[in-house]
Amino acid sequence: MFKSKLLLLAACCIILSSCSQDRPASKPIASNASSNQPPEANSVDLPDQSGTEANDSSLNGNSGSAPTENVQPQEASTEPPEIPQHKYHINNVYRVVPNEDGIEKKVVLLTFDDGPKEKEMLEGLLDTLDKHEAKAIFFVNGYRVKSNPDLLKLIYDRGQIIGNHSWDHIDLKKESADSARKQVEDVQQIVEETVGERPRFFRPPFGSGNETLHSIVEENDMIYMTWSNGSLDWDAKFKNKPDGVIQNVMDQLHPGSNILMHELPWTEEALDELLTKIETEGYGFVDPRTISAPPEN
Numbered sequence: 001m002f003k004s005k006l007l008l009l010a011a012c013c014i015i016l017s018s019c020s021q022d023r024p025a026s027k028p029i030a031s032n033a034s035s036n037q038p039p040e041a042n043s044v045d046l047p048d049q050s051g052t053e054a055n056d057s058s059l060n061g062n063s064g065s066a067p068t069e070n071v072q073p074q075e076a077s078t079e080p081p082e083i084p085q086h087k088y089h090i091n092n093v094y095r096v097v098p099n100e101d102g103i104e105k106k107v108v109l110l111t112f113d114d115g116p117k118e119k120e121m122l123e124g125l126l127d128t129l130d131k132h133e134a135k136a137i138f139f140v141n142g143y144r145v146k147s148n149p150d151l152l153k154l155i156y157d158r159g160q161i162i163g164n165h166s167w168d169h170i171d172l173k174k175e176s177a178d179s180a181r182k183q184v185e186d187v188q189q190i191v192e193e194t195v196g197e198r199p200r201f202f203r204p205p206f207g208s209g210n211e212t213l214h215s216i217v218e219e220n221d222m223i224y225m226t227w228s229n230g231s232l233d234w235d236a237k238f239k240n241k242p243d244g245v246i247q248n249v250m251d252q253l254h255p256g257s258n259i260l261m262h263e264l265p266w267t268e269e270a271l272d273e274l275l276t277k278i279e280t281e282g283y284g285f286v287d288p289r290t291i292s293a294p295p296e297n
């Protein structure tokens with residue numbers, strides 16, 4: 001008799017404790033579908049939306065704090081991940097700008113195009129990014145992902161962000177709408193198959209696009225960008241010239257610099273010094289996961 005009372009008491013305690021816990025992720029957030037904006041745009045307006053982007057941010061999935069007890073069996077995996085809030089967007093000249101006043105303007109976005117190519121070079125870039133606690137977008141080509149799925153996983157596992165740079169690295173402006181769509185969507189698919197998550201950012205090869213491409217990218221819930229600060233590391237003049245690459249970026253440095261670099265050996269060689277110089281000028285590195293669609297788009 002006493003034992004059964006104890007059991008009842010214990011059961012009440014469990015129920016009470018699970019009710020009293022804050023569970024921010026339990027907010028119904030997926031339902032503001034009245035606009036046709038991508039979910040990123042909607043989430044800008046929600047101060048407490050850390051659960052919304054679970055797919056986008058499962059990068060963080062294994063570093064999240066685990067405040068909940070084991071009361072709920074496997075729902076515990078939906079614990080709120082540590083997602084940076086959306087603070088920035090890409091403006092019409094492809095600079096990174098704050099969504100509102102009071103957010104640091106003096107930032108740069110680091111991007112590396114045309115990979116994933118080669119393990120050692122990539123690891124060099126990743127190590128340097130880690131050293132500077134910087135995140136970057138790696139805009140990948142589908143045909144390279146197909147040859148190097150392990151390298152794509154490496155980028156992802158090291159906490160960096162993957163962007164879509166088309167399948168074949170061709171001039172999409174010259175393609176039919178169907179062909180351009182395939183170039184974009186096949187990359188979404190292979191990246192998802194490889195790392196379980198679709199890119200949120202798109203950059204057309206050669207910065208070359210048109211209205212049709214913009215629409216395709218938007219339909220795929222991606223943010224379109226070219227760049228605003230070209231390192232010229234792709235220019236034959238700067239081949240094997242890390243100092244020249246550094247100088248090019250520093251000469252063009254401006255708040256919100258969207259810096260275009262490539263997976264190239266001389267860029268890897270330049271990166272540590274380049275990031276140090278950028279920091280010395282008082283700039284921070286934007287975490288791409290804090291970039292949303294423009295707030296009033």
Ligand SMILES: [Zn+2]
Nearest residue numbers: 113114205206
């Ligand atoms: Zn490219």
